[in-house]
Amino acid sequence: MTEPTPKGRPGGRTARTTQAVIDATTALLGEVAPADLTVGQIAAHAGVNAATVYRKWGTKEALLREVLLTLSAERLTTPDTGSLRGDLVATVAAVADFLRTPAGYALAVLAATAEDDTSQELRDAFWGDRFARAERIFTRAVERGELLDADDALLAYEAMIATLHFRILARRRALDADIAEQLVDLMLGGLTSRN
Amino acid sequence: MTEPTPKGRPGGRTARTTQAVIDATTALLGEVAPADLTVGQIAAHAGVNAATVYRKWGTKEALLREVLLTLSAERLTTPDTGSLRGDLVATVAAVADFLRTPAGYALAVLAATAEDDTSQELRDAFWGDRFARAERIFTRAVERGELLDADDALLAYEAMIATLHFRILARRRALDADIAEQLVDLMLGGLTSRN
Structure with a gap:
């Protein structure tokens, strides 16, 4: 695994996928209201399969919760x-x-x-x-x-x-x-x- | 005009209609989200024609504004x-x-x-x-x-x-x-x- 970790964050493939989905959701929340955002849009933006998103989070709401908590931890020092x-x-x-x-x-x-x-x-x-x-x-x-x-x-x-x-x-x-x-x-x- | 003024409020037919529509809107806001509320529902609850509501307020939004300001004036002393x-x-x-x-x-x-x-x-x-x-x-x-x-x-x-x-x-x-x-x-x- 010599492929660079995206944005320098540590972790293997799963951690990189998680981060890519969280980053994609964060970016899309700047353009689309949460109610109108779809898992398909998020997956496409992150370059992963929608099935991967559903497998990890189950629902869009669970994903939004993780994004909210992640952004909160990162930015609200x-x-x-x-x-x-x-x-x-x-x-x-x-x-x-x-x-x-x-x-x-x-x-x-x-x-x-x-x-x-x-x-x-x-x-x-x-x-x-x-x-x-x-x-x-x-x-x-x-x-x-x-x-x-x-x-x-x-x-x-x-x-x-x-x-x-x-x-x-x-x-x-x-x-x-x-x-x-x-x-x-x-x-x-x-x-x-x-x- | 010997008909009693509803709820003892002063005023002629127009004032009574206005008050009936405001009261109906206030009552319905306890049951229906503002976005789902229709002028038809409000008119039926007030016992007036929907056309009367549109003639006076133009839009549901203008009616909601008057209701908000009226309730505010009455209750927020x-x-x-x-x-x-x-x-x-x-x-x-x-x-x-x-x-x-x-x-x-x-x-x-x-x-x-x-x-x-x-x-x-x-x-x-x-x-x-x-x-x-x-x-x-x-x-x-x-x-x-x-x-x-x-x-x-x-x-x-x-x-x-x-x-x-x-x-x-x-x-x-x-x-x-x-x-x-x-x-x-x-x-x-x-x-x-x-x-």
């Missing part, structure tokens, strides 16, 4: 900057950047609109992972003495992510370049405590 | 309780109550998913009205000396409303009974100022 404000700005900015991409936007629409049971599992897995990452940020802040406890912190995290989704989905407005800083400073300082 | 916290809790709780109703939920889905130009006008009119109402709350708070300025306040309002929409649409979780108080106390006090 949870950096350790040394300060609560730094960690939160980096985390919220990464979500904003992701939602500005066609694939990120498509996945946000999918999360809000898909009605089947698999989609609910997808939502629970996705948000469970995201909240667990946020919790680690708040736990570190408590250890550093920046926060007394993390009780309200997850609500603040949810409110920041919610504002990003709400602005692009419900209001259909673009996200300001400094939206992460705006939100983090609001959540940390509050409205009345700065007066 | 902007009370003057004498304190910023009281005004915000009442305002956010009214939105949460509305989103817990089938019609409110259906309209939130509609706002997030409809793609046509009329829907964008609907969104702009709806959110423009809601933000203007919130601004009056913050202006009163500035006058009372509770806030230095209203600059960040509209972002806090957006973050609270966003969290309600996000939790029911993106996460598909129920809204806690005390979600309004949780959000208002977070926005007013912030995470770090309470330590």
Whole structure:
């Protein structure tokens, strides 16, 4: 096997096929709404047989779930900057950047609109992972003495992510370049405590 | 005209027809997704001719816009309780109550998913009205000396409303009974100022 691994990722034929299908799905999500995307399109774009996709994932929905979780793991980093404000700005900015991409936007629409049971599992897995990452940020802040406890912190995290989704989905407005800083400073300082 | 006005609302035949169509649409939105709702269904439920609905509104989308704005005006009150916290809790709780109703939920889905130009006008009119109402709350708070300025306040309002929409649409979780108080106390006090 001297054939180069696509995009330098390690792994054998199966891992390369998986990555090709995930990459194809990500690319197509920039052009086609998730509901209109077909396994045939994805397979053709990835250069594999549709039967291979069905054998590995079973359904388009299961594939979309893996793509969502893979992109989430790759792009939605949870950096350790040394300060609560730094960690939160980096985390919220990464979500904003992701939602500005066609694939990120498509996945946000999918999360809000898909009605089947698999989609609910997808939502629970996705948000469970995201909240667990946020919790680690708040736990570190408590250890550093920046926060007394993390009780309200997850609500603040949810409110920041919610504002990003709400602005692009419900209001259909673009996200300001400094939206992460705006939100983090609001959540940390509050409205009345700065007066 | 000795015929009683339906539901005690004032106005002549035209006003009664308008109200009957709005009431029928509101009722049907509890049972049928906005995309699947037809003018024929609405007219039949209201006891009027479909031609009457088309004559007054032109399209289903224009009717849905009026229903959204009418329900918003009726149910999303902007009370003057004498304190910023009281005004915000009442305002956010009214939105949460509305989103817990089938019609409110259906309209939130509609706002997030409809793609046509009329829907964008609907969104702009709806959110423009809601933000203007919130601004009056913050202006009163500035006058009372509770806030230095209203600059960040509209972002806090957006973050609270966003969290309600996000939790029911993106996460598909129920809204806690005390979600309004949780959000208002977070926005007013912030995470770090309470330590």
